[in-house]
Amino acid sequence: MYAFDEPGSPPQFCEEYDLTVTVNGCLYQRRIPVRMLLSDFLRHELHLTGTHVGCEHGVCGCCTVLLNGEAVRSCLLLAVQADNMALTTIEGLAGSAEELHPIQRAFQEKHALQCGFCTPGFIMSVHAFLHEHPDPDERQIRQGLAGNLCRCTGYQNIIEAVKLAAQYLRSSQSQREEA
Amino acid sequence: MATRWFGAPVQRSEDPRLLRGRGTYVDDIDLPEMLHAAVLRSPYAHARIKRIDVSAARALPGVHLVLTAEDLGELLEPSPLLVPHPALTQPRTQLPLARDEVHYAGAAVAFVVAEDRYLAEDALELIDVDYEPLPVVASLEQAAAEGAPLVHADVPGNVAAHLVQRVGDPEGVIASAPHVLRERFVMERGSAMPMEGRGVVARWDPHEGMLTCWISTQGPIPIRNGLAAMFRLPEHKVRVVAPDVGGGFGTKIMMFYPEEILTPLAALRLGRPVKWIEDRAEHFLAANQERGQIHDVEYAFDDQGILLAVRDVFLHDTGAYTPYGIIVPIITACTLPGPYRLRHYYSEFKVLYTNKVPVSPYRGAGRPHAVFVMERIMDRIATELGLDPLEVRSRNFIRPDEFPWDVGLVYQDGGPTIYDSGNYQAGLERLKEALGYEQFREEQRRAREQGRYLGIGVACYVEGTGIGPYEGAQVRVESDGRVYVSTGVTTQGQAHQTTFAQIVADQLGVDPRDVLVTTGDSQAFYWGVGTFASRAATVAGSAIHLAAVKVREKARQVAADLFEASPEDIELADGKVFVRDAPQRALTLGQVAIASNPLRYSYGENARKLMQMQLAGPRPGPALPEERGGPGLEATAFYSPPRGTFASGVHGAIVEVDPRTGMVTFLKYVAVHDCGRVINPLVVEGQVHGGVAQGIGGAFYERLVFNEEGQLLNGSFMDYLLPTVEEIPPLQVEHVETPSPLNPLGVKGAGEAGTIPVAALFASALDDALAPFGLRIREMPLDPCRLQQLLKEHQNT
Numbered sequence: 001m002y003a004f005d006e007p008g009s010p011p012q013f014c015e016e017y018d019l020t021v022t023v024n025g026c027l028y029q030r031r032i033p034v035r036m037l038l039s040d041f042l043r044h045e046l047h048l049t050g051t052h053v054g055c056e057h058g059v060c061g062c063c064t065v066l067l068n069g070e071a072v073r074s075c076l077l078l079a080v081q082a083d084n085m086a087l088t089t090i091e092g093l094a095g096s097a098e099e100l101h102p103i104q105r106a107f108q109e110k111h112a113l114q115c116g117f118c119t120p121g122f123i124m125s126v127h128a129f130l131h132e133h134p135d136p137d138e139r140q141i142r143q144g145l146a147g148n149l150c151r152c153t154g155y156q157n158i159i160e161a162v163k164l165a166a167q168y169l170r171s172s173q174s175q176r177e178e179a
Numbered sequence: 180m181a182t183r184w185f186g187a188p189v190q191r192s193e194d195p196r197l198l199r200g201r202g203t204y205v206d207d208i209d210l211p212e213m214l215h216a217a218v219l220r221s222p223y224a225h226a227r228i229k230r231i232d233v234s235a236a237r238a239l240p241g242v243h244l245v246l247t248a249e250d251l252g253e254l255l256e257p258s259p260l261l262v263p264h265p266a267l268t269q270p271r272t273q274l275p276l277a278r279d280e281v282h283y284a285g286a287a288v289a290f291v292v293a294e295d296r297y298l299a300e301d302a303l304e305l306i307d308v309d310y311e312p313l314p315v316v317a318s319l320e321q322a323a324a325e326g327a328p329l330v331h332a333d334v335p336g337n338v339a340a341h342l343v344q345r346v347g348d349p350e351g352v353i354a355s356a357p358h359v360l361r362e363r364f365v366m367e368r369g370s371a372m373p374m375e376g377r378g379v380v381a382r383w384d385p386h387e388g389m390l391t392c393w394i395s396t397q398g399p400i401p402i403r404n405g406l407a408a409m410f411r412l413p414e415h416k417v418r419v420v421a422p423d424v425g426g427g428f429g430t431k432i433m434m435f436y437p438e439e440i441l442t443p444l445a446a447l448r449l450g451r452p453v454k455w456i457e458d459r460a461e462h463f464l465a466a467n468q469e470r471g472q473i474h475d476v477e478y479a480f481d482d483q484g485i486l487l488a489v490r491d492v493f494l495h496d497t498g499a500y501t502p503y504g505i506i507v508p509i510i511t512a513c514t515l516p517g518p519y520r521l522r523h524y525y526s527e528f529k530v531l532y533t534n535k536v537p538v539s540p541y542r543g544a545g546r547p548h549a550v551f552v553m554e555r556i557m558d559r560i561a562t563e564l565g566l567d568p569l570e571v572r573s574r575n576f577i578r579p580d581e582f583p584w585d586v587g588l589v590y591q592d593g594g595p596t597i598y599d600s601g602n603y604q605a606g607l608e609r610l611k612e613a614l615g616y617e618q619f620r621e622e623q624r625r626a627r628e629q630g631r632y633l634g635i636g637v638a639c640y641v642e643g644t645g646i647g648p649y650e651g652a653q654v655r656v657e658s659d660g661r662v663y664v665s666t667g668v669t670t671q672g673q674a675h676q677t678t679f680a681q682i683v684a685d686q687l688g689v690d691p692r693d694v695l696v697t698t699g700d701s702q703a704f705y706w707g708v709g710t711f712a713s714r715a716a717t718v719a720g721s722a723i724h725l726a727a728v729k730v731r732e733k734a735r736q737v738a739a740d741l742f743e744a745s746p747e748d749i750e751l752a753d754g755k756v757f758v759r760d761a762p763q764r765a766l767t768l769g770q771v772a773i774a775s776n777p778l779r780y781s782y783g784e785n786a787r788k789l790m791q792m793q794l795a796g797p798r799p800g801p802a803l804p805e806e807r808g809g810p811g812l813e814a815t816a817f818y819s820p821p822r823g824t825f826a827s828g829v830h831g832a833i834v835e836v837d838p839r840t841g842m843v844t845f846l847k848y849v850a851v852h853d854c855g856r857v858i859n860p861l862v863v864e865g866q867v868h869g870g871v872a873q874g875i876g877g878a879f880y881e882r883l884v885f886n887e888e889g890q891l892l893n894g895s896f897m898d899y900l901l902p903t904v905e906e907i908p909p910l911q912v913e914h915v916e917t918p919s920p921l922n923p924l925g926v927k928g929a930g931e932a933g934t935i936p937v938a939a940l941f942a943s944a945l946d947d948a949l950a951p952f953g954l955r956i957r958e959m960p961l962d963p964c965r966l967q968q969l970l971k972e973h974q975n976t
Contacts (some may be wrong), residue, residue: 035297049207050200052425054374055459059896062374090200104198108190111861114869115672116197117204117374117425146903149896151374151426152672154868154933155904 017080023048024092034080039063041079042089050090050120054149061148064121065089071128090120093127102168103127103161112161114152122148126162130169136162184681184691185924188861191677192692193670202423205378205395206456213380214243216442216455217299219289219306220464221281224317224534224889225330226310228279228288235305236291242302244292244445248278254409254444258435262504262591266342267530269334270501273537275437275444281310282330282499283535284890285464287437292445292453315534317889319473319496322531330499330532339497340505340530344512346587347523352488356479358563364474364555365958366548366938368496368883369876370466371541372901373671375425376457377466379438381446391418392443395425397432398709400667403701405435406443421699424671428873429540431671432711433467433502463894468883469507469541471496471533472548480560484571488523491515491552495530496538503539505530509591510545510643516586517553518603518641518827519575524587534889540711542873543934546642551959554638554939558946559955568943569607569616572639576603579917590823592646598825599927600917603639606829606851609913610637613849614831627951632836633846634948638936639829644854644928645717645919649819651706652719654683654726656734656812658785660754660769662687662694664726667707668719669699673930674862675715679723681858682924686727687734688751689768706817713826713928716858721922722818729814736807737775738766768812776810777802824919826927828852830871830936832908834944838952838970841963843879843945845908853915855927863929864912870933871910876902877934878941882960900962 017034020027023046030045037056042048042065051074054062058076065074066088093101100108103123113119122145129144130136136144141162150158196202233245248255251274258272277286289306293299314328321327322337330337353359380393390412396402399419407414424431438455445453457466474493480486495508512526557575561568577584579602586596611617619635626633652666662683670676680694687694697703698710707719735749738756742749748759757765766774770785803810833847850867857863880900884892893899918925942956945966954973961969 033297040296043206044209047209048200049204049209050202052204052375053206053458054376054425055896057459057895057897060374060459094199100195100198107198108194111191111865113191113194113197114674114865115374115424115426116193116202117423119197120200123198142905146905149374149901149903151372151428151873151901152869153865154870154872154910155907156868156910157865159904 019079019083021082021084022086024088032079034078036079037075038077038079038082039074042074048089048091052117052120054118059149060118061125062118062121064124064148066124066128071125090123093123102172103165106161106165106168110157110161110164112153112157118148118150122150122158126165130166134166134170136166184684185858186856187681187859189677189681189691189859191674192680193674193676204375204423204425205380205393208380208393208422210380210382210452213452213454214292214294214449215296215299216290216292216445216453217296217303218287218438218455218461219291219303220461221277221284221286221288223281223310223312224284224315225313226281227313228277228281228308229311230309231289232307233289236302239298239302239305241294241298242291243449245302246276246290246441246445247288248274248276251275254440258502259405260504261434261502262506264340264504267340267501267505269339270504271331271334271339272502273437273500275440285536287465290441290445292449315887315889316532317534317885317887319471319494319531319533322533323494330534334532337532338529339501339532342505342509343527344588345525349488349490349523349525352523353477353479353490356487357481359477359479360559361477362555362957364476364552366470366472366551367960368468368471369881369960370468370883371428371430373426373428373430376459376462377431377436377438378456379442380452380454381443382452383446383450385450389416389418390443390447391420393420393422394439395431396421397427397669397671397711398434399669399699400701400707401709402434402439409440410443410447418702420701421669424669427671428542429544429711430466432709433539459896460894463891463899464536467539468498468536469538469544470548470877471538472511474548474552476552476556478556482564484560484564484566484574486519486521486556486560486575489515489521489556490525492527495528496533496535497530498533498535498537500537501530502537506591507538507540507545511549513586513588513590513596513643514546514549514641515553517550518577518601518639519553520577535885542870542931544712544931546640546931546935547874547877547938550638550640550936551939551942554936555942555957558943569611569637573604573607577601590643592823594822596643597822598641599919599921601641601825601827601853602915602917603827606827606853606915607639609915610829610831610849610851613911613913614833614847616831619833632838632948633833634836634944634946635831635833636940636942636944636947637829637831638939638943640936641825641827642713642928642932642935643823644713644826645820645824645922646712646714647718647820648708649817650708650719650722651704651815651817652723652726653704653813653815654723654730656687656730656768656772658769658773658783660693660767660772662689664694664723665697665703666719666723667704668710668715671710673710673715673866674859678716678858678862679720682720682724683727686724686731687768689754693754713930713932717824717922717926717928718818718820720858720926721924722816724923725816725818726814729816730812733775733807733814734768734771734812738771741766741774772812775807775812818922820921822921824855824921824927826854826929826932828932828936830940832940832944834948836945836948838949841967843966848908849911849913850933851913851915852932853917854929854932855919856916856925857914858926866929867912867933868910870931871937872902872907874934874937875907878938878960880906880960880962882962
């Protein structure tokens with residue numbers, strides 16, 4: 001990402017970098033400033049504004065996206081760190097434009113959002129969490145989501161939504177297996 | 180008309196959009212040619228500005244504008260005082276950019292606009308400010324001390340306001356009472372911390388002569404009016420929109436924050452759209468805070484535990500300015516009597532300046548403090564007399580047949596503090612049962628034998644909600660049969676698009692999904708105040724109801740003319756307008772909407788059908804009879820409440836305390852809540868859940884820590900701890916409904932309630948759990964370290 005002129009000399013930073021990244025199944029190639037945060041890249045370069053920025057220091061979890069399937073905080077990564085990787089954001093979760101993803105559906109049915117600002121981050125975290133824990137108990141849910149802050153809901157309905165989403169995902173999984 | 184949707188747990192119509200990441204928060208607005216702003220903030224809590232050199236910043240390529248105080252011209256005016264009060268003798272509000280002196284760390288000193296935010300922040304680094312530090316007032320105690328430094332050189336004693344209210348003869352009663360106690364209670368600062376910070380996007384359109392601002396605010400219409408005056412534009416040429424707002428909790432009702440003036444100013448000067456987005460670090464330094472008070476209270480009671488008189492003298496920390504007048508301490512004073520028959524009450528407060536972030540209401544707005552004091556008193560009476568704390572509360576409650584109850588004080592809106600309705604004993608009974616109060620003592624005894632410290636706490640409150648002055652709404656049925664509603668209040672998570680639709684749906688006989696609600700756009704509805712003080716459902720909801728009733732009556736009139744029937748025989752249901760007992764004589768609501776607008780050039784299938792009906796006979800008079808009051812199924816209504824409605828509730832919890840670590844775990848939490856008639860139980864319970872979580876934060880985790888230089892020491896989410904899902908216990912919410920007689924819906928506010936009693940409840944439960952140690956909690960918030968420290972200090976004495 002940066003080149004040294006000669007050994008011993010101070011490092012010369014490249015200002016820009018040609019980034020190649022797959023986001024929600026689409027391949028993007030963009031020349032970007034190397035200091036650009038991944039969250040800013042998604043929001044301002046790709047106009048995927050569903051990823052929200054709540055603290056810019058990696059605590060609130062609003063900016064959570066999936067990087068090669070793993071939940072990460074996009075405000076703590078530089079965009080260049082996602083070079084040649086695959087990202088999923090909230091916009092890429094539901095299959096069709098009409099349908100909600102089972103996690104999104106569960107959030108609506110359990111009234112698990114109010115202002116909605118933290119919601120995309122929660123949903124991406126839940127997505128990664130349920131992949132690891134398809135049948136979680138409440139204690140696991142609480143531990144698994146402790147990295148996302150919500151200031152509106154008091155979390156109770158989020159826990160209920162995660163339980164319901166797990167149920168939805170398990171039943172669609174078993175339907176697939178039967179088929 | 181049978182009520183169907185009001186009271187139903189309707190799923191939110193906001194959700195599908197927000198769940199897909201398709202909300203539009205201010206930072207999501209991206210305009211062509213848009214520039215980005217950043218703010219240079221004072222590193223000192225109190226300093227003289229000797230010199231500012233912006234030349235290097237201005238010279239940085241990509242920088243378009245650098246503003247300091249001297250560049251503001253006639254805009255260099257202190258912000259308006261939002262709520263004046265005769266007792267506020269020394270009001271001070273802030274300038275958009277500091278001139279000569281800064282009064283808190285975080286105050287805006289310069290404003291930079293550049294091609295992108297990264298460059299704008301680079302430019303901030305190049306601004307050279309020469310500060311001369313001045314003595315700092317960092318706490319209430321210090322502000323009140325003899326010979327304290329002055330926050331504002333021309334405000335003696337740092338006293339902004341001084342107010343005394345008196346009911347009955349408190350001194351006389353105290354002098355002759357059998358029991359009199361004195362205590363001091365201390366509340367420290369906290370912060371609302373919505374997940375979305377503040378933000379502004381401003382665009383000047385020279386062709387239309389129109390300034391448009393998207394602001395993450397709770398009050399776009401007052402901001403519209405203010406900006407129009409400042410920039411000398413007609414009000415209708417300034418449009419202020421609060422798009423999706425990521426939480427407010429009071430922080431965003433403030434005006435004017437400097438950035439709300441500077442961003443439109445930059446857009447006007449540069450002729451390009453400008454965006455400023457507050458980051459979290461800035462939010463800690465420059466978004467208003469609340470809670471700091473110190474109460475010295477004297478109270479008298481008799482042998483039966485009846486509270487006879489209270490004398491409460493308190494200090495209120497307003498920070499460096501008084502933008503919101505003295506609303507918060509007035510609310511504290513008026514909330515303190517709570518649900519109790521207090522007939523002798525003296526309340527005195529002083530509002531003091533400190534070199535800290537200004538104070539304006541934050542969810543609860545002075546009420547948690549008052550409830551803390553009163554509920555500590557109730558618990559103490561019980562302890563002193565060896566009575567059950569719930570029994571003491573019952574003995575002091577105002578009874579259901581005593582409403583309306585005049586507390587005898589002047590409320591924040593300038594009117595009398597009169598409780599409209601309530602049933603406090605019913606709430607307490609519900610709580611006792613849900614909490615398992617009677618069984619708990621046995622459980623507690625067994626736990627203590629095992630060395631575990633369990634405690635039970637309760638706290639009651641009465642909350643003034645739904646204050647005026649007014650709100651309004653327009654309801655219109657369009658030719659597609661859908662209903663469009665606009666109102667001046669904003670939404671920052673309260674589900675107004677759903678609950679307001681429910682109100683309309685019942686009146687017009689449609690599905691709430693066919694009612695589309697616009698909030699927070701000054702161009703969609705011209706008049707209004709804003710969403711704060713738990714008032715939107717009560718005040719705007721009532722206006723919407725009144726407008727919907729007018730539209731319904733008009734639809735009946737229009738249909739009656741078409742069917743040659745009497746309006747009394749016309750009904751509205753399932754999207755249709757029909758003659759009672761003759762349902763084949765029916766039109767859709769959309770067709771009636773078309774018929775209400777006598778145009779020749781109507782288009783579409785609905786219109787064709789209708790034409791045939793209208794051509795049936797010769798028209799007797801004008802196409803638009805005068806009594807119709809204009810074309811269209813449209814009506815506007817306003818609602819101005821005679822005074823506030825008073826919601827109430829009681830919370831109870833069982834906690835376990837580990838005296839070695841100071842850690843507290845909630846084992847059970849029950850909230851009994853009375854907000855009058857409930858429009859949507861899902862939404863109300865959600866509000867209570869969120870309020871309780873915020874209250875738990877404010878009781879046990881969230882304390883803003885300032886050092887003696889007035890520097891915030893825990894200005895990040897790593898250090899200022901918002902509760903996570905691991906800290907919030909499962910909550911049980913129970914409803915009591917005592918409808919308000921003051922408004923047509925019978926509703927009371929629900930937004931803030933959850934937060935209000937939590938600190939008091941927490942103290943009550945801790946006292947109970949730690950009874951073997953004899954500790955009494957007199958401060959909020961606590962945290963594990965502080966609790967440990969208190970236990971240690973207590974054991975040493």
